[in-house]
Each structure stands twice: as C-alpha cells, then as structure tokens.
Amino acid sequence: MWDWRFLFLILFSTVVDYTMGILIEKNDSKNKKKLFLWISILVNLGFLGYFKYSNFFLENFVQAFSFLGQDLKFRGLEIVLPVGISFYTFQTLSYTIDVYRKKLSPTKDFIAFSAFVSFFPQLVAGPIERATHLLPQFYRKRKFDYKLAVNGMRQILWGLFKKVVIADNCAQFANQIFNNYEDYSGSTLILGAVFFTFQIYGDFSGYSDIAIGISRLFGFDLMRNFAYPYFSRDIAEFWRRWHISLSTWFRDYLYIPLGGSRGGMWMKIRNTFIIFLVSGFWHGANWTFIVWGALNALYFLPLLLSGKNRNHLEVVAYDKSLPSFKEILQIGVTFGLTVFAWIFFRAENLGHAFGYINGIFSDSIIGVPEIRPSYLIALLVVALVVEWIGRRNQFAIESLRIYSKFRFHYLFYLFLCYLIFIFGGQEQEFIYFQF
Template sequence: MLFNSINFAIFLPIVFALYWLLQNKNLLYQNILLLIASYFFYASWDCRFLFLLIFSTLLDYFTGIKMYEARKPGMKAFWFWLSIGINLGFLGFFKYYNFFADSFAESLSLLGIKANFWTLKVILPVGISFYTFHGLSYVIDIYKGRIKPERNFIDYAVFVSFFPLLVAGPIERATHLLPQIKSGRKFDYTKSVDGLRQILWGLFKKVVIADNCAEYANNIFNHSLNYSGSTLLIGAIFFAFQIYADFSGYSDIALGVARLFGIDLLRNFSFPYFSRDIAEFWRRWHISLTTWFRDYLYIPLGGSRGGTWMKVRNTFIIFIVSGFWHGANWTFIFWGVLNAIYFLPLLLLNRNRNNLEIVAQGRYFPTGNELIRIASTFSLTVLAWIFFRAENVGHALSYIRKIFSLSLFSKPEGVAFIGSNQPCAIVSVVIFFILIEWAGRERQFALAHLGLKWPGVLRYSFYLAIGLFIFYFAGSKQQFIYFQF
C-alpha cells in the first residue's frame, strides 16, 4: 500500500478515527489496533511475507528476554549470536544470495573455471532491511546492557512494525520509540495539524518532484548511448532531485502520519543538498541509517580514535557497508567507495565537523563562498548518484565518460524530455521546491513554520496551491525508490 495511493487515503482516516475513539480506553487497545493496522498495511503488499516479519519480531523478542535472564556469559552470547545470525541469514538470503552466487561464478570464469551456480528468482520482501535493523539495534542494546528487554509483546511488535516506518524507515531505536508506545497518548490538535502539513509537503515532494523527475531521468539513463554529455548531465541532476524528493518525501509522510497518532519518529533528512561539504551531507542525509552505522559499526571498530590507518580503514568499511546495505549490485559498492574517497580528506585534515550549523543561519541568502561550497558538494553528490542509478558499473563509467567529453558543451537533445508535462514547467516547479526548502531549512521540515504568521486566507491559499500542484502535476505513479532496499 503506497502512501500516495487511494487505498492509503481510505486506510489512514479509518485507523485514525478508531485509534482516537480508544484514547479513553486501555492503552493496550490502541496498541493492538496499531499492530493490526500495521500487519494489514504490510500484508496488502504481499501477505506471504507477513510471516517473515512476525517471525523476526518473535525471534528478537524472545532472544532479548533470554539474554537478559542468562546467568552465564556464554549463554548470553549464545542467544545474542542466534538472533544476529538468523536475522542476517534471512537478510542475506533474500537480498544477496544471487549476487554472491553470480559474483563467485564470474570470479571463477576469470580463472578459466566454468561454474554454473543455481540462482533463484527471489522476491525481496519490502522493508526487510529496515525492520531487520530495528531488531538488530534492540538485541545489541540489550546485549551491551543499555536497555532491558520489553516484556509486553504487543508493545514490542508495534515498535518493530509501526506502519508509517515499516517499509522504508526511519530506522528507529528502542530507547526512542518504545517509551512512546508504552505511554498514554492524548489527541493533540496542534501536533496533528503539524503532521498534516508535513504529509502535504511529503506528497508534494513525491508526486510532483520525484515522479516527474523520474520520467526524464529514466528516459535518459535507459537510453544513455543515444544522448550527448549535456543531456546525460541533466539526467543525472534529474535523478538527484528524484531520489531526494522520493525518499525525503516518504520520510516526511511517515513522520507526519506518526504525529497524527501522537508519536514522534526520528528525523531522517535535514536539507542535505544545502550542505557545504560531504561530511555535512552525510549528517543530513538518511540520518537514521547514518547514525545506526556510526553507533553499531563505526564506533565499535574504533571510530576515528586510532591512527591514520584505522581512520582510513573504518571510513571505507562504513561507506562500503552502507553502499552494500542499499542493494546487491557492485554499483552500490562503488557508490560507497566514492563517498569514502570524498569524505576521507575532511577526516584526515580534521575538518569533518566544520559545518555543524545550518547554512546561512538567521540570514536570507548565503555568502558567495557558501554558495560555491554548496554547489561543489552538490556536484560531487550528483556524480556519485550516477553509480547509484546505473544498471551496472560499466554503464556508470560510460555515462560519466560521456559527460566529461566534448559533447558536454552541445545543446541537450529535446527528444530526451518526453513526458506527461513540459520540461520547462517541471524545472519551474523544481525551482519553487528549492526555494521553499531554503526558506524552511532551519526547521524540522520546510512547511513547519512557513506561513504560520501569514493572514489565514493567504496561508490556506498557499496550502491549497500546493494541493493543486499535486493534482495538476501528478506524473505517472512510481514506487518509492527505497522500497527495494
């Protein structure tokens, strides 16, 4: 069930109404409703994989209790590694089995050994990377003694499967979400209205920006041999806005929907395309995943506390693993390596924490120097996104070679811009989108405070205009990009 579908538009008000009708009843009833709604939401995609979600939930619930009750360190470690092994085993099978089988066969062929490995047509369960990481952080925190296990299965199951975050995050922590699930919640009109504003902006990002940019990006990437370097550069820029608007749009809708139910989820984006260096970009992009890898992989490996070799090693590990998390393709690994190369000079020169505050804070415009650094960081990011979008490494390299050829200075081919809307109109809307994001960059999301002090007629006319944009510019409905991860 997609957030931008009619089914969800029917599903959400029904669950919302039933949920708040139960607010004066036992909290358990509200959580049971959330669990049933979440399982229905997930099963609407493919009910066959609901068992996998339930199994993963039961596994981490019981191993968490067993670890806490274990009297001997050996038994505690046994339950810990059982949970870790099974979770990663399922994730590895569904997501990476064919990748490893094909890669191993290709490696043997380079040595002159012909091997035919049996590969499977495995359907990747939606959200498996996200709910697996929910469970992993919970189990690791219990093992490290940071938290105690949750005894109420309903509460724990809601933590894992809460439907706004179930299929594409943000990746929650038990320390943040579980206390909210276990606490009584009262309807808050202000919070709900704020949630509706964030949902509206998230839908605008997805339907207007991401889906329309996808038409042009897909056409250019899928026929890249036919186009000049200038057209390919435009295609890469379109994809950069597609993936940002798609994923941050999903996150905005998820956070907004959660607020309707009185729950605050972790922030996942903080205007990353206004970053002044790559380190700042990664503090602002997919924040829940970045901090997950920092806390559960980078810091345990030693972080940046050791010598130069350890800093270099840990940086490459964290970015390569992050790339591989995104998908079973060498393109994602190359994407991770390229970002590590971008990040490393900042780390070694101790400049990776130079830009902790939002750019041009308290000012309307950035300085010339800030603008140059934003443009430079965005350019590096667009280049890396080519690997993320390309079908394979060869495709990415040929795409980049053509961009840096003399054809970069030729006129872009108009035939590349075949779609339901004229490209100049979409470019105009993208510019409008950038301006609104810039105006709201100091807030949790672009529309958080924008227009609140305007006269009511003007403010609601602005919201209506965004709604009309969504209706008028609605492109062909595209699945959210991160559903495949």
C-alpha cells in the same frame, strides 16, 4: 497486502528478538549474554543475506571461476525480496544490541514489541527507529493532540508534494535519459543525472515526511531522517543530513564498535571505508552500490585527514537570508560531487555507469540539452526556494504560518494541493521499496 506469506518472516524475526532480549537480561553469564546476542544477529542478518545477497554471491563466485578458465553453469535462484526487510532487520537489531548494552530493559509486552517492529508508517522505508526512542511510546495511553496532528498533516502535504510533483516528474526524464544514454549529448546526460538527484531526494525524503506526519496523527514521534542535505557545504555535512537514521545506525552499531575515531589515522580511514562500503552494500546486491559507497568514502577522506569532518554542524547561513559567495561555492562543489556519485547508484551495472560517464565527458558536454522541461525546472526552483526559507525547521513548511499576517499559509497549502493534482506525474514506485 503485497504477499501475506512474508508475514511469517517478520513474525519469526519478532519472536526471536523478543525472546533473546528477555534471555539476555535473565542470564548473569557474559558468555551466555553474548550467545543470545549473536543468535539475534545471525538470524536477522541470515535472513537478510539469503533473500537479498544469495544470487549476488553465487554470480560472483561463478565469475571468479570463469577468470580461472573454469566455466560453471549457474542458474539464479528465484528469490523474491520481502518488502522492507533491510529496514525492519536493522530496527530489531538495535533492540537486542541496546538490551545487551543495558541501554534498554527488555519488554515483556509482546504486542508492544511487535508493533514497534512492524509500525506501518515507516515499516517499508524508514526512518529506521531505535528501540530506546520508539518502543516506550507504545506503553503510553494515546490521546489525540490537535497541534501535533496539524503539524503532521502539514508534513504529509510537503512530503506528497516532493514525491508526486518533484520525484515522479523527475523520474520520467531521468529514466528516459538513463535508459537511452547513447542517444543523448553530454549536456543532456548531466541534466539526466541532476534530475535523478532531485528524484531520489524527493522520493525518499517525501516518504519520510509522510511517515513522520502519519505517525504524528496517531501521537507518535519518529526521528528526523533528512535535514536539507543538498544545502551541505561538504560531504561530511551531507551525510549528517541524508538518511540520518541509517547514518547514525552505522555510526553507533558499526563505526564506534570498530574503534571509531579513537585509534590512529589508519584506523579512522579503515573504519570510514568499512561503513561507507557496508552502507553501499546495504542498498543492494550490485557492484554499482559498492562503488557508490567507495566513492563517498574517497570524498570524505580529505576532510578526515585534515580534521575538518566536524565543520559545518549548523545549517548554512543560519542567521542570514542568503549564503556568502564562499558558501555558494562549497554547496555547488558538494552538490556536483553528489550528482556524480548518484550516477553509479542509478545505473543498472558498472558498464552502464561508465558508459554514461564517458558520454558526459565528450565534445557534446558543451551545448544546449536536447531535453529542457521548463515546467519541471520551475517546480524545482519553487521547491528549492521553499526549502531554503524553511531550512531552520524540521521540515520546510513547518513554520510557514509565522510569515503570514493574512493567513497566506492557507492559500499556499491550497496551491501545493493544486500542484499535486495538476502536475502529479505518472505513478512511480518509491525507490527505497527495492531495498
């Protein structure tokens, strides 16, 4: 619907990976298996590199020569980024790599494989599914499951609330503050960064909830993509809970092949920086994303060096109603570090990012923000309370009916619908559509 011509791109990628999977299984020669695997990798990453990174490399090539006193004329290539290419590229790569590793037998059903690559609920912004998990689901005869569908509708409703009410309203104020940061005080700039922090969470996790919920209506199970990341007690826990499908993809297909944690400390540090830098670059062809990735790697480093990167595997205050004072401090520090890193993610360029940060750390950091949307702050409090209560579940309102003896949960669903219609902000495109 966006541009039908790009269907040929995803079709070509589908045909290549479908064919390479069969050829990998048919050939006994290890060298030939590697050849077919590399054909799949190079074709997919080649498309991704051309459409997403061509202008970035050309611009930096020209800038490198300008430092040497050579002014090269550069005219950017007019390249349109195909919607969802970063997501379905990694999804198809998981298939050929898993076939090569003998974790999966290659499919002979081209229709099923094509549906796996282009499954519409999660095609544009994930979750990035593994072939071992999603592909076999296309072989089964589909039957309508009422309980699964109701669960899916419940998750769609919560996803819509996070996107339309939380993310889109936060976006209005975050955009206003980031686009005019020179005009605002340091305290207002902090508030703008916080608004973007909740915008990107509501936007992306909301999309994932809607995608997972729609899939359940059709009898499909997609992997979980978010697990209440802003309740994390350290950065390692945050990355186990944020964009889980991408984090685990990099772990399984990049970090572990590089040696993972099996080598010495230097290898662990090297591999950690590689995956965070690649993760940043995956998000976009801009130095801001690379700095964002490097910053998260630096956050992660003390935990890695002290061997505490595997702490906090369970959700915070799992068997309690409220966190301890220590846990509150840990969550606060982690959230603050995350908010600071998101400034680079949101900024248009490094100059914008550093100018914004410089504006925060000024005399005006102490004071009342000029922008104080009380209704939005109240909505954020509602969202946080609901997520805290439901933090042990796959999504916040999954088990809401358990707490209701008088069918209160139906009134709460109507209340969410009311908030969606009343506070639905100006339409904002999903942030991850650009990736």
